[in-house]
Amino acid sequence: MSVQLRHSVHLWPSAEQLHLLQAALLADDKAIRAFCDWRAGIDLDAELGYPVLRLLPLVYHNLLRLGAKDPLMGRLKGVYRRFWCENQQLFFDVLPLVQHLQQGGVDLLLLKGAPLALTYYGNYALRPMSDIDLAVRIGQLPKALALLREIGWDTGPDPSADDLRYQHAIGCVRNLNQRLDVHFHISRDGLNAAADTWFWEDVETLDFQGVMVWQLAPTALLAHTILHGMRWNEETPIRWIPDALMILKQRGGDVDWQRLFAFADAQRLSQRLALGLGYLSEHFALELPEAVVGRLHNPLRRSWRERIENGVILSERGRWYEHPLTKQWVIFAEYCGLADTDSLLPFLNGYSHYLRYRWRLRGRLEILPTVLAGLWRRLV
Amino acid sequence: MEQKGIFKVNSPYIVSELIDGELVIMNLKSGNYYSVRDTGVFLWSALEKGCSQDEMLALLTDVYNGDIPSMIGQSLLFIKSLLDNDLVSQAMVAQGPNTWAADQIMGQPLLDKFTSPPVLEVFSDMQDLLLLDPIHDIAEQGWPVAKPSRPAE
Structure with missing residues (x-):
């Protein structure tokens, strides 16, 4: 799997970030040792960065469970409290919007943070997010945007035919500080009808604050999560790692690996999918079905x-x-x-x-x- | 059927969570944040389970050792502060047997002494609180307690 490491920094977690991820995710004393290693390697007076900051509630949760004693636990608890408040406020603020779209007849599919927090983490603090991502069927986009404008959202100019072909989402804002991403393609890695159909065929219901909406089922959610993380970014993407592990921990038995790889092959995404799974397997002892391990070791020839x-x-x-x-x-x-x-x-x-x-x-x-x-x- | 007065949490805009022995409550309409510890957590938990004021006080004096009139007085002040801050409302429900034993009220061991009175600690204006860097602008006990030398921006 070391082929992964050929790729640049800001794609994979740094050594310090890996320690922190292990502190958040390992189930035994190794987590506490990893946390000590992280503390020893960082300057607490410096900026930690948002990717690290939003991992800290999960670190606190895990260390508390393991009975860790550390002078930093008070501050970690504070970070946990803060993200709990932020997510509670975010979900409360977005509820009228979800109700309005649904009452207007729009099929709503929540993506990324909200369904992960509610279904997989089962906790408002453990999956921080700065905004809500929702997807609508491309045919319902004009209706969805009109409904959003009715309740004061700035949706920008209507997307052109080219925008619908080459973009995947529209960023909407309200009152300067509220943000919403409306996806008309589910994934930026599949801007085509076949990919959208593949995702929409694998959804299940989600109770969002009393309103029934859609969320991706485990196979589609795992694909979405890993592919989102397998992309270079100025701030190293690390959130996908606990997300993917949480999906596999909670619903790994429901993942249809054959369907997943068939999709990745058809969309020319199998290398990135394999890189992500390989990383999880190598660093977090993720046990994968034999056929999947075979795919990781013997990838198809890439186009x-x-x-x-x-x-x-x-x-x-x-x-x-x-x-x-x-x-x-x-x-x-x-x-x-x-x-x-x-x-x-x-x-x-x-x-x-x-x-x-x-x-x-x-x-x-x-x-x-x-x-x-x-x-x-x-x-x- | 006889009725009894209870307290109801003002959901959906009042949310709470018990975090390592500390009860965190948030008013999502006003943006106020509240922290409750020890005996206050006991009272909130009893309140959430539908106990009337008399039942709560009976459970409290059953569990904790201390000066009973003082415990009752401080607890009534606490309940009043919950009402004043719009965290709970009074409601009437059909009188039924109270099936809660004191040790079922909270999911963790109780202290047997009434060591500290129940207090509702209030942190107002969430927008200011969220501007605090939760690592660097914060005292050892963590957000939302700012360092004394650095007020919220």
């Missing part, structure tokens, strides 16, 4: 598009933006993930559409003059 896309997604984004040419490579890699064909002419045709969209041009006829103007600026 050229998956290799190009992952080359960008899994590596430091800033490096690609240092040079105008490599910046354009990012756009090409993005399109490799979006394209639904390997045939040359349809691929190039689609790519020219995507370039026009990303460069904000009025038509594809402007592409060549834009390229020439760019070259002229740099050469002359």
Whole structure:
């Protein structure tokens, strides 16, 4: 599994973050030792960063269960209390919105933090989140946005056909401090009807403060969680690790691994899925079915598009933006993930559409003059 | 059928959780945050289970050793503070036998001495509290208790 470590920092947890994750997740004295190692390796006076901060309630919960005595426990308890309050307030504030959309006839699927907190952690403090993510069927998006505007949400301009094709969600705000992500594609890693259908076919009910909505069932939720984490970010994504482990701990027996890998293969996501599962297996002794272990050790040959896309997604984004040419490579890699064909002419045709969209041009006829103007600026 | 007066938690906007022996209560409408310990936790738990005021006080004096008039007086003040802060309301329900034994009221061992009176500690204005860095701006006992030298922004 050490192939994972070839990828850059800010994709995998640092040594300190791994200690903290172990303090949060291991079930015995190893957790306390990991916490001591974490404390020894960090400067408490420095900024810990949001990814670390929002892991601390889980650390406190685990250490308390293990009877740990540490001078820092008072502050950890404080972090726990604070996130408990934040999530209680967030859910209370968002309830009228959920009721309004549902009464308006919109099918609502809650994503990420809210269903994880309610169904899998069973605790308001253990899964901090800064906003609510919900998904609607793409055909119901105009209705959903109109309903949101009715109750004072700023949904921005209506999405264009290209936005619906190349984006996955709309960020909405209210009163400056309330935020909501409305997904019209369930995952940013599957901006196509087949992926949406796959997710929507694997949902179950969720009681959200007395309102029945949808949440992803374990197989789809595991895919969503791991793929969301397997993406380079300036702040290392670590939240996916306890989330995925919690899904597997609570409902691992309900995961349909064959369906999961069939989806990943069809969407060219199997390398990232395997990387995530491999990491959990290596660092958290996750026991996986034999067939899954076989897939991790003998991956399918990846397509050229998956290799190009992952080359960008899994590596430091800033490096690609240092040079105008490599910046354009990012756009090409993005399109490799979006394209639904390997045939040359349809691929190039689609790519020219995507370039026009990303460069904000009025038509594809402007592409060549834009390229020439760019070259002229740099050469002359 | 005879009726008895009880207290009901003002849900859904009043939420609470017992965290390592400390009861945390939050008013989601006002943004006020409350902390309750020891005997206050006992009284809240009895209240949540539908005990009337007389039943709560009987259970309290049954469990704790101390000066009974003082215990009752302090407990009544505590219940009044819960009502004044809109955390609970009075309600009438059909009188039934109180099936709660004192040791069933809380899910943890009880002290046998009435060592500290029940107190409702109030932290007002959640928006200010949330601005505090929960590691660096905070005293040893943790958020929401700010360091004395650093008031909320």
